[in-house]
Amino acid sequence: MISRKTKLIVVHHVSNVLASAFSIEEIAHWAHDVRAKVLVDTCQSVPHMMVDVQSLNVDFLVASSHKMRRRTSIGFLYGKSDILSTMHHFWVSHYNFHASSVSERNN
Numbered sequence: 001m002i003s004r005k006t007k008l009i010v011v012h013h014v015s016n017v018l019a020s021a022f023s024i025e026e027i028a029h030w031a032h033d034v035r036a037k038v039l040v041d042t043c044q045s046v047p048h049m050m051v052d053v054q055s056l057n058v059d060f061l062v063a064s065s066h067k068m069r070r071r072t073s074i075g076f077l078y079g080k081s082d083i084l085s086t087m088h089h090f091w092v093s094h095y096n097f098h099a100s101s102v103s104e105r106n107n
């Protein structure tokens, strides 16, 4: 249930089990109505279809490289620039899921 307490909605675009697709534009509309952010996992969609972050109107979008027959252990994160510019940088390791801020690492 989405309410004013919702901060982030994380949803996949296309299911790897059913191959069905969520209406991401609609989910983004519901989320933004309560000032929540949306992160969409497009691992199963970007290799097979055009995905337009602007028309989906999502705040964040991720996919992994190996689903596109490329290297394993890397991927990408898209984020709206006005949101990313307010966030602290951090490193995430695929192997140990350790995250720390860049400034912590440099000190």
Ligand SMILES: Cc1ncc(COP(=O)(O)O)c(C=O)c1O
Pocket: 012, 013, 014, 015, 016, 041, 042, 043, 044, 064, 065
């Ligand atoms: C929608 C979705 N996201 C993520 C993954 C897993 O991605 P990764 O292997 O990069 O962790 C899968 C795996 O099939 C998937 O279907």
